[in-house]
Amino acid sequence: MKRMQWMLAVLLCCMASAATALQVTDDRGVTVTLPGVPQRIVSLLPSLTETVCELGYCNRLVGVDRYSTFPVELHNLPQVGGGIDPNVEMVLALRPDVVLMAKSSPAVARLESLGLKVLALEPKTHADVQRVMLRIGQLLQVQDAQRIWRAIDAGVSAAAQSLPASVRGTRVYFEVNPGPYAASEASFIGETLTRLGVKNIVPASLGPFPKLNPEYVVRANPDIILIGQSSAASLATRPGWTGMRAMREQRICDFAPDEANVLVRPGPRMAEAARIMARCLEAKAPRTSAGVSGAKP
Structure with a gap:
């Protein structure tokens, strides 16, 4: 009888887990x-x-890559290298429940081989951004993660409406x-430019971020x-x-580093x-008719 009670208790425990x-x-x-909502996250x-911070969970981050510098709450967190070349020992020492990183990073397999849980997400388009925000919302059990995208969508529309007709094309x-x-x-940047009413000289057929x-x-x-100051x-x-x-x-348009990061x-x-x-x-738009420049590639 006691054995049956013990087995039932184990079964109930497993079911609850x-x-x-x-x-x-x-x-x-x-x-x-x-096992549950992660309390310790490395991004x-x-x-x-x-996105984690925008959802209200900056306090769950215990380490970030060297390029994660916004918002300011991150400045006191350990930096564990880059997304491509993280300091694996530092990541392990932080004992994360989950590591968030790009799908394309060669370090994904390495971290998983050491027993870490890795959620590999890599937004490249507007649709990707929406999906990734929902995935992180699911991870953190945020009921309305979609609110972030609604705010983005409204902001992009407002920016487009602010432009004079002369900019179009x-x-x-x-x-x-x-x-x-x-x-x-095809990229999220290109999709935003399209919504702003201008014509990107690099077609979607070349992929989101082609080397030209x-x-x-x-x-x-x-x-x-449009280019960063360091390249301009x-x-x-x-x-x-x-x-x-x-x-x-x-x-x-040569953008300062802070703007380029955005x-x-x-x-x-x-x-x-x-x-x-x-x-x-x-x-910077020409004050003449739109689309008057030279030959297309």
């Missing part, structure tokens, strides 16, 4: 099972870090980093170049670039990114 277990499927299609991708080139790597129409032959940009001859300094040294209309007429992170500050781009486009 299963009832409280939390399962979240990441961008690899891997279902990560946790190795800035957009994921910002302006042909733009957005450089993410030297290479050059560009944000195409610099001559491609010369042939496309954009009206405006070298534009004049690129063969043929000084002849482009945007270069001749100084129609270049622009390239597919997270809660995407509405702010749209406002930054809108201000640039209004200031």
Whole structure:
């Protein structure tokens, strides 16, 4: 009789544990099972870090990558390297319940091999951003994680409505980093530019963030170049670039590091990114008819 009672108690305990277990499927299609809502989180991708904080759970973060610098509450947290090259020993020492990181990071398998739970998420488009926010909301058991996307969507629409009609159709080139790597129409940056009413010279068919032959940009001859200040300094040294209309007429939006960080992170500050781009486009757009630049690639 006692043995039966013991077995029943064990069964009930197991059933209770299963009832409280939390399962979240990441961008690899891997279902990560946790005993409950994570209390200790390491985030190795800035957009994921910002989403955790926007959902009200910055206090659950115990470590971040070197690029996760917003919001200011993160400044006192241990930095454990980059998303691609994290300091594995530091991550282990923080005893995280789960590690958030990019699906493309080669460190995913390494961390999992050491017994850590890894949720691999990598937003590249607007739809990705919505899905990732919902996944993190599910992880943290936030009932209305979708509210973040509603605020982003409203902010992007407001930025678009703030632009004069003369900006529509302006042909733009957005450089993410030297290479050059560009944000195409298929990327979250490109989708925001489309909503702002301008024409991206890099088509979706090249993938979200393609590496381009610099001559491609010369042939496309954009009206405006959007680029970080650290890369803008070298534009004049690129063969043929000084002849482009945007270069001749100084129609270049060179973003300071803080603004550039906002622009390239597919997270809660995407509405702010749209406002930054809108201000640039209004200031730099040609005052003539839209779409008047040179030959297309």
